[in-house]
Amino acid sequence: MDFAFTDEQLAYRKSVIQFAQKELNHDVIGADLAEEFSWEGWKKCAAFGIHGLPIPEEYGGSGADIVTTLAGMEALGYGCHDNGLIFSINAHMWTSEIPLLMFGTDEQKKKYLPKLVSGEMVGAHAITEPMSGSDAYSLRTRAERRGDGYVLNGSKTFITNADNADLMIVFANVDPARGPAGITGFLVEKGTPGLVVSRKLQKMGLRTSPTCEVTVTDCTVPAANILGKEGSGPAIFTASMEWERICIMGGKIGAMQRLLEMSVKYAGERRQFGEPIGKFSAVSDRIAEMDVRLEAGRLLLYKAAWLKKSGRHPIREAAIAKLFVSEAYVQSCLDAVKVYGGYGYMTEYQIERELRDAVAGTIYSGTSDIQRKIIAGFHGL
Ligand SMILES: Cc1cc2nc3c(=O)[nH]c(=O)nc-3n(C[C@H](O)[C@H](O)[C@H](O)COP(=O)(O)OP(=O)(O)OC[C@H]3O[C@@H](n4cnc5c(N)ncnc54)[C@H](O)[C@@H]3O)c2cc1C
CATH class of the missing domain: 1.10.540.10 (Acyl-CoA dehydrogenase/oxidase, N-terminal domain)
Structure with missing residues (x-):
């Protein structure tokens, strides 16, 4: 090892x-x-x-x-x-x-x-709908075969990058009777008639990343724009999530390292009762817990990545890592706010923003409950 x-x-x-x-x-x-x-x-x-x-x-x-x-x-x-x-x-x-x-x-x-x-094109991925989030495969957007194309109708929500996107992978069902086996990904280019980014949503954190609602209304896409084949949607989604759950959490580990270093420095500089606050075990214990979460999260993530590099499909390990790191990041942000006291609550110290950004990690790419469901599934539950 x-x-x-x-x-x-x-x-x-x-x-x-x-x-x-x-x-x-x-x-x-x-x-x-x-x-x-x-x-x-x-x-x-x-x-x-x-x-x-x-x-x-x-x-x-x-x-x-x-x-x-x-x-x-x-x-x-x-x-x-x-x-x-x-x-x-x-x-x-x-x-x-x-x-x-x-x-x-x-x-x-x-x-x-x-x-x-090269960044010349921006990509987006649209599976979530107003009535289907965690239960993603119950989506209602339909794709009907007409001539050498498909006509898409439906609405999507919470779509990252949508208003900047030049290319959107839109998931639709070609045959609802087939259930998830009918779900198909379509490459829809910006400007395709019927594709409308309808509303930019305001949100708690990650506010510099646009999140939008999207509708497709009689939106005709050439058959050549199917990704994979009819019914490949669940396989595409699973493959994306395996990569995303591991790699998107990498940035969170980096942020947790940064927060830890900031908190250690602050605890050494800020004095109360004639001593640096880091001398009080209530403060140093918090910092120790931040370090434990960081170390454990890093190991989980790199283990999942190593398994994938070795040619395996670490669905369980990716779910464990995503669950742990996203929750740990929120907790470490809360701890950093506490170490900084009132300053941690103030915008200029940039920890309250970090906390608002962190909360989203427990929702996107499958909520923490859904990661637990995936993990329990490996135990036959
Ligand atoms: C910042 C952000 C960016 C996003 N970007 C995209 C994007 O680019 N493309 C896209 O398609 N989607 C995107 N999403 C959507 C995201 O994937 C969904 O929000 C997420 O899957 C949860 O769906 P929901 O919001 O409808 O919640 P729901 O599924 O309605 O869940 C509500 C609550 O019920 C719980 N719950 C639901 N089912 C179960 C169950 N079986 N067992 C236990 N608990 C359950 C959930 O954990 C949650 O607590 C984004 C979301 C956010 C917050």
């Missing part, structure tokens, strides 16, 4: 941290208040190679394995304080690029992947 990163991975992590700290933290407080997506940050990350990390070189990516990719995402989460920007990049990578890479035809991959990798 070897827990060490290679020299190349260490050097890469360092370069991502330096890049992120230097380039991505301009007025994050203001952007959060204004709910502003950072196009500048998006382009810089794409140019640095983040968007194409795990994508093969023939499509403009770096072809990094999942462990190296995770190390890069962790470093990004450590260096970049704009969690919304990181979230949008993650949605683009794991639920647009990866499904295309795994299920796309050569033609589809050549057409879209290089532009997604």
Whole structure:
């Protein structure tokens, strides 16, 4: 067993941290208040190679394995304080690029992947609907075969990147009688008649990442734009979630490391009753708990990534890691607020935003309850 990163991975992590700290933290407080997506940050990350990390070189990516990719995402989460920007990049990578890479035809991959990798195109993934969230496969959007195309009708909600998206993977059922076996992913390009991004939603955290409602009304998509084949929807969704649940949490581990370091520093500098507050066990215990969560979460995530790199499908391990890290991140944000006292509650110290951003992690990519359901399923329950 070897827990060490290679020299190349260490050097890469360092370069991502330096890049992120230097380039991505301009007025994050203001952007959060204004709910502003950072196009500048998006382009810089794409140019640095983040968007194409795990994508093969023939499509403009770096072809990094999942462990190296995770190390890069962790470093990004450590260096970049704009969690919304990181979230949008993650949605683009794991639920647009990866499904295309795994299920796309050569033609589809050549057409879209290089532009997604370069950041010229933004990807989105639309499965959730007003009446189907956790029970994603009960979706009501229909795709009816007509001539050499499909006509899509339905509505989607909570779609990340939708108002910026050039390419959206829209899930619809071609034959409700077949249940989940009828669910199919369609590549729908921006500007396709009938595709409407209807409303941008205001939210608690990740406010720099746009989240929107989307409708498709008599939206005709050529048959060539099916991803995989009719009925591939559940396989596409499962593959995306396996990548996403591991890699999206990498940024959270980076953020937890940052919070821990900030809290240690603050506990050493802030004095009350004539002593640094870190001398009070109530404060140092909190910091110790933050460290335990960080260490355990990191091990769970890299174990899941290592299993995937070894050719296995770590569905259980990814669910365990996602559940643990997302909940641990919220708890560590709460602990950091407590270490900072009243200052932790104030916007300028940037911990209250971190807490608001953290809560979303217990909902997207399957709620914590759904991760527990998946894990229990491996025990026949
Ligand atoms: C910031 C953000 C970004 C998102 N981005 C996207 C996106 O890009 N594309 C997309 O398609 N979707 C996206 N989503 C949607 C997300 O996947 C869903 O919100 C999530 O799956 C939960 O669905 P729901 O909100 O309808 O809640 P519901 O499924 O209605 O759940 C409500 C509550 O019931 C619980 N519950 C439901 N079923 C069970 C069960 N069987 N056992 C135990 N508890 C259960 C849930 O855990 C939750 O506590 C995003 C969500 C957020 C918050």
